[in-house]
Amino acid sequence: MAENPIIEVRGLSKHFEARQHLFRKSSTGAGVLKAVDDVSFRIPKGHSLGIAGESGCGKTTTAKMLLKLYEPTSGSFLFNGKDITHLRAKEELKQFRKQAQLMFQNPFEALNPRFTIFRSLLEPLIVHDIGTKEERAAFIKQALEQVNLIPAENFFEKYPHQMSGGQLQRVVLARALIVDPIFLVADEPVSMLDVSVRAGVLNLMKTLTERLQLTTVYISHDLSLISYMCEQTAIMYLGKVVEIGDTMSVLQKPKHPYTQALLAAVPSPDPDEEPEEVLIKNHVPSPINMPNGCHFQDRCPYTEAICREKTPELRQAETGQIVACHMVTPFFDRKAEREEHVI
Amino acid sequence: TSETQTQPKSTDTPKTEPADAKSREIRTLQILSRPQASAPDEYERANLIAGAMKELGINAEIKAMPYEQQSDIVWYKRDEWDMTGWQMAARPERLDPDEFVYNLFHSSTAKDGYNFIGYNNPEYDKIAEQQRITVDREERKNLIFKAQELIASDVAYLFNVHPKLKYVYNHQVFDPNSVVEMAGMGIRNIWTYLNAAPIGQQKNMVLNSNDSVQALNPFYISGSFDSWVTELIWDRLMRIDKDGLPKPWAAESVTWKTDTQIEIKLRANMKWHDGKPVTAEDVKFSYEAPLTGEVPMYKPFVEIIDKIDIKDPLTLEFTLKRPWAAFETASLSKLNLVPKHIWGPIIEDLKNKPENAESYQEKTPIGSGPFKYENWKFKEEVVLSANTEHFSPPKIEKWIMREIPNTEASLGMIENGEINFLAVFPGDGQLLQQKVEASPNLTMVTTTDLGFQFFAMNHRRPPFNDVAFRRALAAAVDRDMMAQVVYKGFAEPGDSVISPALPIWKNPSLPYPSGGVEEAKKILQEAGYEWDAAGKLLYPAGKKEELGK
């Protein structure tokens, strides 16, 4: 691919120590929880990547590492070609913070309940020393108008609890955009919103990110939303990326049995459509102390001996996307190297 | 700190002030006192004294502090304090004037002994030494009188009062005629315990204490309540009689062969509480054990003894290194007779250990006294039972001392009969009297205390190093008012270390200054003191404040 990626992630992992009860034998036991395990991808400038997967598969953890809220256990993270995995220097970190922003799942939580909207939007300006007093007011006004909160002045002195979820989510977006980021991560940005307003926020995000040429990572368990928002899609399962590629290929011609199941499980708003059979067994196993081999082995309808022995490598499928499954015939034999997981 | 309300009277002070007034100003004097909470009377007296000083134009400030802090300063920082509240408590051996007269004022004890005020008068020293070795009572009395005169005219102490001891007993329980009053000690004494005759169902004497019994140990002088118990369990060769004079007790006779030789005949058939006989060996052991170093507190009382010879199983001869007038009181009436068969091995054992006999607590203390140990519930009560085999058996069956730290409660308990002898009452005498008068069962007996309350002045420091200043202060302090206000009449104004309760030793006419503020001012003026325009007292010309800031 011609364009240099803004985001490049190589073998990123995050492990947690599991907790347990003092007296009772817990169902999980002690051990290491591999929330994210060896994840790699690249996102070129202006592109958007959707990450989907079941609850607890490590989506949020990945997002947090992308925003340097978590220090990865291993692997590296390149931003604009620069390795910033272990970036500590204050100024540089601040610079990064200005360029990478997050949009939160729960807008009711994302704003300080004791701050007015104006105050919340002012905070990043103060932190980054942007503008004079008058200019700042203008910036905030602009930012609110940009997210369709018009007339902006009406919202200045409001507190979060005085606003609706849809409005708040827009404020959250405005706050993310007010520092002119080049990279935006949206972690389930609309899952807390009502259906009727959800579309509004999504459309707004879509147009703004396109107009501002933002590189985005969009996290959701809702594949239909991802298909609506993103060019590329990564499917995660228990800390690992199992399938990644163009949204079209991944969602229309899924190769990994997990992706297939996931797609089959999405209910259709069309009452006449026959629901598909979801070929998946059991529950998500405990992410603590995973067995050898493929993480999906216990639920997969196609499991064979090799799945229990060897962790499948990511390989390119004939449809273009990259898949981690022993059962998918590789498009060409060469093992897809991490650096090559370009999308 | 606290200030009194009275303003200095400037009417009779000179309007013109001396030119060098500034340098002659007397610093603010500090009066140490225990806090009102723990010693209300001392604190109130300090207030009254500070008030009197203010009237003389002297700034005084009361510093309240716990007793430990106060004593640390008074004992160990002997030149750092000005005035302090203090008291001398009544103890039987203090019925002999020696301790007060010698220890408190002899210059030899000024450095690290009892003479913490730093009183130094060679003439007095001589008298104090003389009375110690004057065995003849009349002769000694003159010396004691003279000593008191000197103390009074020098105003060695700022005497306040001899409080009145207030005891209450239940006359439905004890025959009033059988209750014995002891000079300077009141009715709470061993003679009452021995003599009190129960007249009803209640055969026990139940009295109160307001602090814990610390130990029941014949070799350890601990708290005063401990001594109430120990003197009952352990006999002594002599005991102080109700007239304040020692009389033979376990000894049948005490005969002074010479000024330094005393022959002691033991009573026959005395037995320890464990049934073993009391022998001369035991007596000798009792007097020699302190010399081993394992009984440090009793050592001072036996050091004077040169040797003890056993003449026969019931006769001993004590030889003193030099004559000592107070020997009967301070030694023969003081040391407990201890069974050698019990304590001998203990003392031997202790010789190799850091501890000494003071820390040894017998499970069941064994003495030969009129009461036997029965039970001790820590912080609750001590129970003794009558030793019917004693040569002077008590009439009560049991002697029980209950620890009741709460004064209100002790009052309530004597009223409702939970106790029948109020042995300690630090509270308001007037109230006690009202309660007793309102009760058909109770009788109150008050006695002027052997001990006394005073304020010590530090003779090492100006202005107290000036007799005139001390005399003026003494004149200004209204001791009658103290007795009336602070003690609600339950005290007698004091002017001597010897209590009026001891007429044999007390000098009735002492030259202790009085006359109030007017008289005080006169004394000061005569001594050259002056006042500045604001009415503040100034040192006499040529003297300046050296300790001020």
Added chain:
Amino acid sequence: MSLLEVNDLKIYYKTSRGISKAVDGVSFAVDQGRSLGLVGESGCGKSTLVKGIIRVLAGNGVIAGGSVNFDGNDLTKMAESHIRQVRWKDLSLIPQAAMDSLNPVYPVIDSFLEILMLKGKLSRADAIQRAQELFTMVGLDTKRLRYYPHEFSGGMKQRAMIALALALSPKLVIADEPVTALDVIVQNQVLRVLKNLKKELGLTLVMITHDISVVAETCDDVAVMYAGKIIELGPVSRVLKHSMHPYTMGLANAFPNLKKTESTLISIEGSPPDLVDPPKGCRFAARCPFQIEACAHEEPSLVSVGDRHFAACHRLDEIAVLQAKAKEVDTWRKIPS
């Protein structure tokens, strides 16, 4: 006669700001063996409605009118002691927060035993047996009966609650948002469990959700609620395919469809009215792109628009035009935010 008939039910909350008319004249019926989906925006009164039906409202909630006929009895008039018998035995409700619906300090089996022994009058052994059956029925490992609720995943808890709801074989099960907050695969599993039970046990089901896809997949009928009122009611395929109310149309536009990626999502701007002081006319008027004069002061009533299909709109007569217009993005843009 229907198993459950709700007639003009009104449920109000006393709040510091005044009376909040959370449910304001709702009528519907559920026949034996059928399933009704209740959809609507957050806060439109769905939970209030079902809680009102079995009278477990919060302290400040009152039933202000109407009746609830269940199995021939009016639940609103029933004595408390009597309705206590009905609860769970004849009618069980899986509440919205099923995740936190089990007493956290007892193992899950205790909840089953309590119900089965106390209300079902089973012996302990029978109760355990029955609990195991129920667990198997919803696809849970019977070993898990001894676990504590917090040791269950969200989907498992939801299934356990379903099992518990079925413990006494009630005639009607009401499930309040049984799959919200579950991810797709688990959601799919839970819905499958419900569907199977419906098929096998002939369960009558009322299911609340705000996801019309869920309704489309699971229910026979659907009622669309808006601001305390039902604005459209009918068989699922009719309501979703031939929506008669602008709100329902809007709702359909707002749903992304995985199979039709080219379509744009359209949102309904604005937010529902304040229930303490609802507008006089149609409650949706302020957000409706087809609003006319009458909408502002006259409340439309729920009228039949065909085969068991009802809707409440003043412009039902021009419905074909509206339906066409509703598909256009610009139609919905005109509404001021």
Added chain:
Amino acid sequence: MGNRSKFIWSRLAQMVLTLWIIATILFFIFRLMPGNPLVAYIDPTFTKEQQDILMAQFGLDKPLWMQYLIYLANLVQGELGDSFKFRAPVMEVIWGVLPNTLYLMLFSFVIAYLVGILGGVLLAWKRKTRFETIGIIATLFTRSAPQMWVGMIVLVIFSFHLNWFPSGGASATGVVYASEWEKLTSLSFLKHLFLPSLTAAIYLMGLPLLLMRSNMLDVMGESYVEVARMRGLSEQRIMLKYAARNAALPVVTAMAVGIGYALGGNVVIEMVFSWPGLGRLLVNAVSASDYALAQGAFILSAAVMVIMNFVADILYSFLDPRVTFGKGR
């Protein structure tokens, strides 16, 4: 398992560390005070030799660091040194009063927590009624009243005026009990125990009562209580098995911590009622400058508190299956 025992071990290690630091602070507070620690016990008329003997007897003749090491070594063996005042091992002196403190504490806790928990449930049950308002205000009264004051009033009424209970002490005059059990079950002892316990309980019960009430209100809003109601369970059952059971968790913890506090002795009450307990012992020791004893009593109370804090944690996790330990979430 690993994590679990690691937690317990690390908590134990923490406890030891905490105690060590407290002991050290205490040691230096007592030693670094100006003046001779034995000031109240060394009569200035003692000869130098006598003073030295005394200093040696209490180990005060050695250099400070050595005293400290000896002190620590003794502490590890449960040795608290000798009381200056009683000339007896501190441990022995403390043992003499500890049972009484225990009885007073247990009795008052039983009263307080019974009344408190029941009262809390009742207040929560009757919420938004006048009963509740009055109940809360009354409870706040009991919680705000100075204990000595309540004690005095109780004393005047029940002892001085009505003469129902003795006015002080722990046992009747001259009674000797064959065993602690006989003492505990004797009417006379219980009579002595009653007033001080009552006074302590009046103060203590406020905490469980208010805590229980507000927890109840919290829990009653929880989904599982609502659902229990949906299940048609009886109101009593819901209140007790659902609401109260869950609401009691923090109360139990509070009680464990409270016992820790209380074992130090309730100084004021022991003072007013002449109760021979640890608190009074400590105050007496402090005012009598019996540092060894004060230090010992203090360390002991501290140890009990530290242990009870630990017990509270463990108890909580025992009672609440949801509590987890470790570093993660």
Added chain:
Amino acid sequence: MNTDVRMEQRPVQVAYRKAGFLAVLGKNLAGAFRFLKNDPFSMTGAVIYLFFILIALFAPLLAPYDPHEMIKHNGKLAFNQPPSAEHWLGTTNMGRDIFSQLVYGAKPAMMVGLTAAFFVVVVGTLVGLFAGYYKGRVDGVLMRVTDIAFGIPFEPFVIVLVAFLGPSVWNIVLAMGLLLWRDTARVIRSQVLTVRERSFVEAAKISGASDLRILFVQVAPNILPLSFLYGSLAMGWAILTEAAVSFLGFGDPAMMSWGFMLNDAYASQALSREAYWWIIPPGIFIMLTVMAGFYIGRGSEEILYPRLKNQ
């Protein structure tokens, strides 16, 4: 929507930044008191405090006598007098006016209460904030220190310290200050632990704010009301403790505090004398001030013992 929001070159203004910080802090402090307005209980508590603060301030005007003065009528000491027009609450056994003492007693109560509360709020909040926010080692150390504070028996500690440092109110306050912050710290910490998990804190981090800024600008305002609540409770504890310590005889003799009055009454056998006018009023006043704290805290004892869930 059609404005381009690219804002590239923005001048830096440091001064404004600082002013903004202070302004926010000030506003938040004001916000912390806002809860008073909405809660009749808290309001009652605040009114009681105000009442006593006024009494404390105007004591010399309100009290007819100096509280230490031994009053003489016609040269005779007026002691142990029952209430009369002259002495509304009678006199003590030393002839001091009880009413005047009561009035003067408000000052030390308020002084002790407020300073102790201040100590508790400041130290407890800071410790709680840092421990909760920084977690890890900082938390470890601070919480160990808190554990130590929790291991020290409170009343005995105050007594020991006061016995050593001398009987002054300030020493009592110091002793309380050294320990009482512990509850506040623990509660604030657990509160901070939850607040710091809320996304707006993450949002602030993502916006590049420094830890200290997040701590004081974002987190602190959310826990301040709790701190004030604790302050009000601490005030009650402080007053009760001062009373108890005074009662035990370790009080400041120069301060006419209510606890001291109770001690005086008790030591002077006011009970046996049935001088209720001497015993009851100081008790009531102590009770009222302490209760005021509880009222402000709305009796929320549960905040004293937060569930240990998240420790």
